[in-house]
Amino acid sequence: MKKSLFSLVMLALPGVAAAGAIDQLNAFLDGTRTASARFEQKVITKSGRPGQTASGTMNFLRPGKFRWEYTRPYSQLIVGDGQKLWSYDKELNQVVVKPMGDALGATPAALLAGSNDLKKNFTLSEDGVAEGLEWLEALPRTNEAGFARVRIGLKDNLPQAMEVHDNFGQTSRLHFSGFVRNPSLPADNFRFTPPKGADVVGE
Numbered sequence: 001m002k003k004s005l006f007s008l009v010m011l012a013l014p015g016v017a018a019a020g021a022i023d024q025l026n027a028f029l030d031g032t033r034t035a036s037a038r039f040e041q042k043v044i045t046k047s048g049r050p051g052q053t054a055s056g057t058m059n060f061l062r063p064g065k066f067r068w069e070y071t072r073p074y075s076q077l078i079v080g081d082g083q084k085l086w087s088y089d090k091e092l093n094q095v096v097v098k099p100m101g102d103a104l105g106a107t108p109a110a111l112l113a114g115s116n117d118l119k120k121n122f123t124l125s126e127d128g129v130a131e132g133l134e135w136l137e138a139l140p141r142t143n144e145a146g147f148a149r150v151r152i153g154l155k156d157n158l159p160q161a162m163e164v165h166d167n168f169g170q171t172s173r174l175h176f177s178g179f180v181r182n183p184s185l186p187a188d189n190f191r192f193t194p195p196k197g198a199d200v201v202g203e
Helices: 021-030
Strands: 034-044 050-061 065-072 076-081 084-089 094-099 122-130 133-140 147-155 158-166 171-181 199-201
Touching: 021 122, 021 133, 021 147, 021 158
Parallel strands: 094 199
Antiparallel strands: 034 050, 034 171, 050 065, 065 076, 076 084, 084 094, 122 133, 133 147, 147 158, 158 171
């Protein structure tokens, strides 16, 4: 079963204190308007067994616009244009569209692509060091978020990994690579027009 992420990490040199994950995330948000990266996503079931593995690319324009594209093992595109959230399944030729409204605020995507006011929607806490990364935990302040918690691992003020724990005991683990801060991104990256003949649900 397809699982999208919406339905989007520092050890110190010897003798130098490492910046905490929350400080690193704030530094990332303060200095980043656009970003692009590749990602690998692995789903871990409630029983601990590995589920589906997927990969693709992500881009965002803060605040509130993003493009999340799965390229393997299936093709799925998720675009947030600031007003609507579009999810296109190429295989089914189906588009699901929803108003974004304030919904982005309490989603995992908001931790990277949203506004800087994270404390409004999340309770943040330091979550230790593992895999060479400083980790933070983000708990949504609303019960309607659709997930239980998110962990982000940072290094050098960049997100390197993210774990999304849903309300059913399943975990989606993402590792980012090729992270580029403030690239020049075409405006049409964050626009979506349903392909001709596609079944559009939600409008």
